[in-house]
Amino acid sequence: MPKLQEPGAGRDAVVLLSGGLDSMVAAGLAREAGYRLNALTIDYNQRHRREIESARAISDMLGAARHVVLPLDLRQFGGSALTDEIEVPKAGLQPGIPVTYVPARNLVFLSLTLAWAEALKARDIFIGVNALDYSGYPDCRPEFIAGFASLADLATKSGSEGEGFSIHAPLQHMTKSEIAREAARLALRTELSWSCYDPAPSGQACGLCDSCRLRKAGFAQAGLFDETDYAA
Secondary structure, X not given: OXXXXXXXXXXXXEEEOOOOHXXXXXXXXXXXXXXXXXXXXXXXXXXXXXXXXXXXXXXXXXXXXXXXXXXXXXXXOOXXXXXXXXXXXXXXXXXXXXXXXXOOHHHHHHHHXXXXXXXXXXXXXXXXXXXXXXXXXXXXXXXXXXXXXXXXXXXXXXXXXXXXXXXXXXXXXXXXHHHHHHHHHOOOOHHHOOOOOOOOOOOOEOOOOHHHHHHHHHHHHHOOOOOOOEOO
């Protein structure tokens, strides 16, 4: 399991905290390594706004020093089933990049995370992207994380002065079942996390979108109980 090689020893880290299972586990690993957590949640007016409540609950559970919920209305751009009047697919995982891809989302979000990290004089950034059990998004790939790490040093005053940033993606090469097991090892309250792209009118997770399917399969394969209340 991905215990971090360089303990944080009380140093500040900025964690991109969506409210989902993956970002919860990434934040939990940062806390385990000794970092002081500063959580950033982007309220991009997404369809699954329930995850913002989850991010607040997770931040409290992990004892974050500060939690910023930053408004950024990506519905002004649209172009995704999460930010536009496009139906969220419910038929199961399909080949190709799905319509739930939000244009350049992780690039935008990491840029904002980097800006806060530089303002805090923090040098460590955590993101819960995963390149194995995911929906095919290009901004979850290891190549993207490596490219952004190089860009971070080029784009900042800190980087130009030789104080570069570390972009930690500890879940990058883990399956969803391994992530579920890691949450259990860290004794995280997974019921606080939210994965569904298209919550039912009842407030339940739909159970049929790609994200719900991946989550359910991951917990089942791990032999763990998923406390999410699914409509289907």
